[in-house]
Amino acid sequence: MTATATPAATPSQVQRPPAEVRHADELARLRAADDAPTPPGWALSLRAARAFIVGDEELCVSRKFVGDPSLIDRALVSLATSRGLLLVGEPGTAKSLLSELLAAAVSGDSTLTIQGGAATTEDQIKYSWNYALLVAEGPTERSLVPAPLLRGMAHGKAVRFEEITRCPLEVQDCLLSPLSDRVLAVPELPGDAGMVFAREGFNIIATANTRDRGVNDMSSALKRRFNFETVFPIADFDTELALVEAEAGALLRRSGVTAPPRRDVLEVLVTAFRELRAGRTARGDEMERLSSVMSTAEAVSVAHAVGLRGWFLRGAAGTTTDLVSCLAGTAAKDSPEDLAKLRRYLERQTAWRTGPQWRELRDARRELPGG
């Protein structure tokens, strides 16, 4: 474990401990029961790693990702072979969570993370220098400050690269030789130290979303070195509802709210999110899709906000009226078109449904700004 895992002693003070700390007991049980062959450099066998993510009732391992199990199979196999893994998909489809879980399962460490962005430089990916030491001693291993890629290669760990496509193309391409030749040159260092060969267990898990800047810009040389896995929004209503209920409930408890979220409000929320995401209602009416992201993650944060609103304003669970107020902020954001689409949805697609919560939702549409 790296130094970042030490706060495990007091995990309650950490907002969000890494996956290997959150689920340390499950990992320990899986490791103890693991009798299948383990790929070189891996902390767990493929089967145990799979069980860590899709769950195993016998070992009391929770299911942490609700997508197709075959996606996990393919992702793990990619990591065990010589190609990197690139998770692509709409924002909010739990790509980052999946990459964290994969890294925790494969290497027992999910903290070697590069956050991609317009300002990401090669220094932040490979290595940089402690300039005081550099001036005093020249380029030595002591003055070298390794970044996640170098550390991952040197220690045989999985390196996570978030939002890789948001980096400039030339920066993305610095992954080419680590991925194909499994070696990173540090030309400043003399002798053997100038070549860092990747140890077994090293691989890259990258994520990219299809909304901001798709994977089309990526160089084909780099594309070829990755296996692509598309992560889709949750296909099944009940699964998504259960997930939103569980996640929002947990967030609310952490925020000190004791009233659990109301099931009927969540149903309306998840239905609305799914329909606005797909541009089609349950009974098949075509409608306009919102341009903003209507992911499960957004649904969870809206459910959280609804609960907070209800609790801290009235001391009760959130209602459909709270839902409409919160929707304006997440769904419409600053786009007047989306706001208009949302208003049309609330006007036209709520009347034909049965259930008092839908009537409430329709009545509450005036809570939208400008309504």
Added chain:
Amino acid sequence: MSLTVIGVRHHSPACARLVGSTIAALRPAFVLIEGPADMNERIGEMLLGHELPVAIFTSYLDDRRRHGSWAPFCEYSPEWEALRAGSESGAQLRFIDLPAWHEAFADRDNRYADAELRYAEAVERLCAEFGVDNSDALWDHVIEMCPADGVSDRLSAYFDVIRGESAAGEPDTAREAYMARWIRAARAEAGDRPVVVVVGGFHRPALLRLVAEPSSGGLADAPAGASGWPEIPQPPAEATAGSYLVPYSFRRLDAFGGYQSGMPSPEYYQRLWESGPEEAARHLVTAVAGRLRKRGQPVSTADLIAARTAAEALARLRGHTHPARVDVLDGLAGALVNEALDVPLPWAVRGVVTAGQHPAVVEMTAALSGERVGRLHPDTPLPPLVHSATIELERHGLDRAGEPTVDLTDPRDRAVSRILHRVRVLDIPGFRRDSGPATGIDPVLREQWTVRRHEHRLAALIEAGGYGPTLEAAAAARIAQRIGGAGGDLGALADALFDAALCGFTDLGSDVPGRLERGVATATDLPVLGRVLAVTLALWRHDRLLGTAGSAALGVVVAAASRRILWLAEGWHAPGAPADRARIAAVVAVRDAVVHAAGVGVDRTSAVEVAGRIAADRAAPPDLRGAFFGLGRSLLDETAPPGLFPDPAQAVRGAFAGGTAGDWLSGLFAVAREPVLAPAGILTLLDDLIGGLGADDFLFALPALRQAFTYFPPRERETIGERLLARRGLGGSGRDLLRVTVGAETVAAGMALDEMIEQRLASAGLISAEESG
């Protein structure tokens, strides 16, 4: 006496192997198979030596429903293997399920669909338990990929879980009761010798229970036939039902969707059946790579190595000794797809390939599907339609590929055209008309056709055999069915009638006129009705080419459409609505029908009465009022009561208000132009009225007025121009008046300038207000 019930999944190689080995080992007296019992007398047809896949196609036709359904067989179908192995070991073969036309199959197209899909909850639970995406992956995991010696126990366990405690639906219960009767009869007949039963695994638990029960009461013990075997249900007397073998194809086998679908990917399972999982996986990779390369998609050796490695690794991870179907597919997808997908992989969601799939994925599913096409043994009995159609096509040289052109004015060519149209109406693939008349009033007299051989031609002909024994009878029945199913959809009705004309049918049976009348009587769209009436009337009056002149069916449509238009027009309330040419055209069509088709029941008196009411109705759209005024005037004979239609001059004055004058005139001119052109007509009055419009009013009325006058042909417009010039005492020709050399904008600007000058002069007191007009 032993009874072995093998519960299978239809089209499963593992099950077929189990069936084959069980029959070979037991050498039973009877092999009972889930299949249509009405084929039992002809079960020998199945074993003639066909190239698979083939299917038993059953058609059913009565006045309430037409239903066609298939029971497909391929080499690896357990039912087929039961037939083959059973006949090899000398057993008696029997199909024991209800016939496909039975009500229990009313909503089924595919007898061998997966029954368990209708009971999805247990399947979902099992998928979650085994960590697989869907039932197909589950099946491969639990059955196809495991060693042969454990298959029997696994099958029983699998279907016991799926059937569980859930009650089957009514159709399933009826079928199970019937099958149980056969099993009991076979056991009684077999004495000490074994009986093997091959049924869908979903039915097995219920059948075992039913057979074990002491026979008492219930449907299961309805009186048996004389021989002790259950009676085979007969179709109702007024219905026709028939079963024939048809050649089938892997593509059709794979195309069933939703509840109708069975095992997917026939080509893969064929390979699995022939040469085992390793070879099947290798074939799949080769086929996909070959297909992609043929399409110019890059597939490198490195990609294939990666796909192969990934498939092996996935197989090991999932506990398969050899890569299973999804392992190979997942491996290929990982290696070949290097961009974001728009829709999930089809084998992950279990569905047909939808739009937006990655090209590599499309090729993968196509390679899994395969292109194998079955062929029937030449001695297989075929429905009479196949023979008569083949002879007719051969006689006219239409049985081979070509691009025949037919001239509809030549009687011999017309006969060819009719055959082609009849084949087209029956949806036999490979016959396409590229050009030709599209409505009855097109001045097109030639047709261009493309005839191609098509792999599904024979199958389609056999399936069309349910409609009738000859091309003529079958096509007529098909068109009559379309007319019955069209309801109030006039477009569909018109298409069906025109197809009837093209096929050379003037009489479609005694109940068709009634259906047509009902169809027209429920139509709601006035413009469409108008178009239908115009076309039908023209066909009924003039068309000697297609032989429709004077046809009774068309006459019914003419009369019904005229009645319906009058009815709809009278209820149309929209005062001030702008003129609509399609609506006006409907009135014109009624006028023609009244004038020319009195013989088929178009009632002149009621037309005149309705016209009078609409013309006087202030709530009616002005164009309809004008049109019906014109209709009434032109139909009015001397004997009509006076006062029903006012003098045109009076009516024009009445209509010249509220900016609707142009619309009203449009209606009038479309139906009757004589009042304007007649020597003592309303032209003078119109001139005065239009001249009296203020500048603003004139501009407002102008578009509608222009539209109204377009109903006059150029020669008549010239006459109008000349009269107007003469009235003003001016020289020159009317034709020049119609040719404006400057643009409309210039004229408008000039008029505005005139208006402004007059206003200024008037306000300065230089001219009086009356003079400024």
